[in-house]
Amino acid sequence: MISEKRKYLLGILYLTFGLIQIQAKPPIDSPRNDTLQYYSRDAFVQSRDSSFSQTYNPEYERLLDKADRAFRIGLLKRAKKFYNQAATINPNSAYIHYRLREIQNRIGNFNSFILYFNFDKPDLLIRSLTFFILFFVGSMLVILLFILFNRGRMEAIEQRKQILREQYQGLLVDYLFSADSANTIPVEIGKIATSSFNRKILIDQMIDLSINLTGSAKKKLRELFFALKLDKDSIKKAYSFKWHLKIKGFRELAFMDITDANEEIIKCLHRKNEIVRMEAQLALVRLNHDDSFGFLDHLEKPFTLWEQLTVYETIMFHKLPIPQFDRWLYSKNKTIVLFALRMIDVFKQREAYPTLFWLLVNEDAEIRNMTIHNIGNLKIKEALPHLKRLYKNEIYLNYLAIVQAIAKMPDESILNFLKLVIDKEEDVQLQIEAAIAINNMGSLGKLTLQKLMDSDYKNYQIIIKHVLDKRIN
C-alpha cells in the first residue's frame, strides 16, 4: 500500500509528464471504487488457464511480459500491440481484454486518471486543467530547447556573416581601387554571391562602403551593383508586402541611386505606417532628382519633428542642394509649414521675410511662435514694430518668444516696451528675458539695468543679478 503523501506526489508526476502510470490500489473508501476494479495479472491466471491450454506457452508468456512492461511505463500503444498479439494465441483471456479496455480508456482520455483521484469536479474542468498543465510544461521545454539551439544558430550565422563581410570587403576594395580590375567583375564575388543570404550580406557591404565613397569609385561600385543584378533584389524588396523589407529596399535604392521603383516609393508617402512613410520621404529626397522636396507638396499626413530631423540629416550628410523653403510656408499641412520655418532658420534664408511677415498673423499659435523665433534668429529688425503690436494679443509662450526675439536684435526704440514688461509682468521668465534684451542693448541697456538695480523694488535687483551673472547663461 502506497502512503497517501507518496500517492499524491506520484499523481503530480503523472500529470506533469503524462508517462507514469500509477499501479497502486485506490483507497478503499473511494466512492467510485466499484467502477474501477483492480486486477493483478495473477488473478487472471485461473481464468486464463481454464480457457486455454494448461500447457506452458513460452511465446504467449513472452508477449504478455512485454505487454505488461510497456503498460507499466506508459507505452500504451506498444502494450496494446503486444496484448493483441497475445490475444491471437488466447482469444478468450479476460486479463487481456481487461487490459485492452483499460488502454482504450487511457489513450482516449484521462478518465482513469479522473476516476482514480476522485476530484469530485466536472470532467471538463479537470480535463482543461490537465491540458493546461501539460501545455505549460510543454511550452516551457520547447522554449528552453529553442533558447539553447537559437543561441548556437545565431552564433553560427554571425560567424558566417563575419567571414563573408571580410571576404566581400577585401574583394570590393581590390575591385574599386586596383588599376588592373578596370572593367571586369571579380569572378570570386559572382561565385560567392549566389544564395540570397550571401547577396544580402554583399548588398549591406556595398552600401556601407558607398557611404564613404565619391566620384569614380562610387560610380564603379554602382556599376558593379547593376552587373551583379543586385538592383533586382532591391527593387523586389521595395515592392514587398512586408514593411520592413520594403524599407530596406528603399534604403538600398537610395544609396545606389536607382530610380526604377520611384513610383512605388511615391505611393508609400500616403501609407498609414509612419516608418514606411518616413523612409519613402528620405528615399525621394535622394532619388527625385528634379525636385528633391517635391514630396512636401503632396504630403497629407503629419510630417513629424523626427521625420524633419532625418530629412535635415540626409540633406547635410549627402550635401544635397538646398531649396528655398519659403515655397512651403503656404502649405495646408501645418507640420510642413513648421518644417519650412525650421529650415529657413537653420539655412538662414532671410529672403523669406515677406512671407514670414504674413505668418505672424497665422491662426495657429505654434506657427506664430516659430515665425517669431525665426524673425529673432534672422535678426529682421523691420518686424520689431509688428512684434511689439502683437504682444498684447498673444498667448504666454508667444510673449516669451517675442521678448526673446527682441533680445536677439537689440534696438533702443524698444527699450520702454521692455521696461514695461519687467514692470508689469509677473512671470519671472518673462522678466528675465526682458532684462536680457535690455542688457543686449550695449551701454544704454547696461545703464538702464543699473538704474533699475538702484530702485527700491527688490525683485529688480534679483532679476538683474541673475541676468548679469555670466555663469548662469
Added chain:
Amino acid sequence: MNIVFEVIQFVVNHFIFLLTILLFTAYVLLAIVSAIALQRYLRKNSYVDYNSIILAPLTPSISIIAPAFNEEITIVDNIRALLSLYYNNFEVIVVNDGSKDSTFQKIMDAYHLEKVNYFFDYRIPCERIRGVYKSKNRSFKKLTVIDKINGGKSDALNAGINISKNQLICSIDVDSIMEPDALLKMVKPFMEETDRKVIGTGGVIRIANSCEIEGGQIKNIRLPKKFLPRVQVLEYTRAFLMSRMAWGKLNGLLIISGALGMFDKEIVIKCGGYSIATVGEDMELVVRMRRYMADQKIDYSLVYIPDPLVWTEVPSTLKVLGRQRNRWTRGTVETLVRHKNMLFNPKYGILGILSYPYWMLFEWLAPIIEFIGLVYFIVLAIFGQPNWSFFFLLLAFVYTFAISMSTWAVLFEEMTFHRYKQKREVFKLVIAGFLEPIFFHPLTVYWSIRGNIDYLRGIRSWGKMDREGFQTYKKPKK
C-alpha cells in the same frame, strides 16, 4: 449552519478560482500584445541611427533632474556619467536634498562649484532652496546644483523643475546608471508626436547587482549572484517586457518608474508637480497627468520604450526588499484611493475602464485575496474539508503557469536584448523561475499585506534603503 458554511465555501471557491483564471488570462493577453508591440518596435528601431541626431539642431531641450540624499560614495561618478550622456541640448540639475553626509561637499570639490545669483519662481511649492550652484569650470557648464532643505524625493524633484529651463524634464535616481543613448531614445517619441500630445516616456529598468561598473558606466553585464536580486531580474523582465509594453501599446500605462522618466515640463507644472503626500510619487504623477489631459479633453499618449535605459541596484536582503515592497504597496494604494473616481469612468477611456480596474484588482487586491484564500484553505485543512486531489491539481496548474511565464520572460529577454551572454546565466534564470513561486512569491504577498496594514495605520515613511554598492570593473589581464 452547515448550509451557511457550504454557501461560503461555494462563493469563496468559485470567486478565487475565477479571479485566478482572470488574472492568468490577463497575463497571457498582455504578453501577446507585448510580443506584437516588441517585434514592431525592434524592427522599426533597427533602422534608426540615433548617433546621427546627437548634434542635430532641432532636438528638444531636456533638463535631467537627479535628487540626491546621502549619496557621498557614488555621487561624483554618477554626475560624471550624467554629464557624458549622448545628447546635444541638455542640462543636469542635481538636487542635494539636505543630505546629512558629505554629498554636497563632494560635489562642490569635484566640480568646483560656486553659488550663483539664480532667480527663479516657486512655480511648484517646495522646501526652501538655500542656493543654486554652477561650476567655475566651463567644461561643466551643463551642471547646476541645488542645495535645499530636506523635503523628500518628490520635493527635490519639484525644486529641480522650478530651476529647469528646458521643455522636457527627465527625472532619475542619481544612484542609477543611465545608458549613454537613453536620452536619445526617450526623446524620440516626443519628436514623433502628431495630433496626440506626448506627455511622457519611460523605459526598461535593468538590474545592476553583480554587474561591473567603471566611471559610472556598466562595463560588464552579469546575472546577480544572489538569489533575491536574481529573482527580481525575472520579475522586472516580466513586468517591463510582458506587461508595461502592452499597457504602453494600449495607451493605458499607469506608471513610469521613478528611476527614469521623461515628461513634458509644462504639463507637469500645470498638474502641480510631484505629490509630496505619497510614497508612490512616480505612479501618482502619471495618473494625475493623465487625468489632467482627459479633463482638458486633449488627446495624448504616454509612451513606453522597451529598451533598457537605466541600470539600478535592487535590494539583496529580505529586510530592505521588504521595506521596498511595503512602500510600493502603500504608494499604489495611496494613488488608487486618491483617484478612486476614475474607476470604470468612461471619461478616462482605457485608463478608467481597463487600467485602473486592472491595477486595483491585480496589483492591490490580488495579494489580499490570495492571503484570504490561504487562510481559508488552512481553516478547511484543519477541519478536514479540503478536496486534496483537486487542491494538488490546482497547485500544479498555478505552479506550471508561473514557471511557464518566467520561461517566456527569459525568451523575451533572449529575443530582444540578449544581455546575458552565457548559456549558464540563462539556465540560472530559469532555475530561479522554478524556485520563485515557492520561496519568493509568498514573501511578496506577506510584504504586500504589511504594506496595506501600514497604509491603514497612516505610515508614510520611505524606510531606509541600504545598498551594497556596485562592483567595480576589473580590467582583464593582458
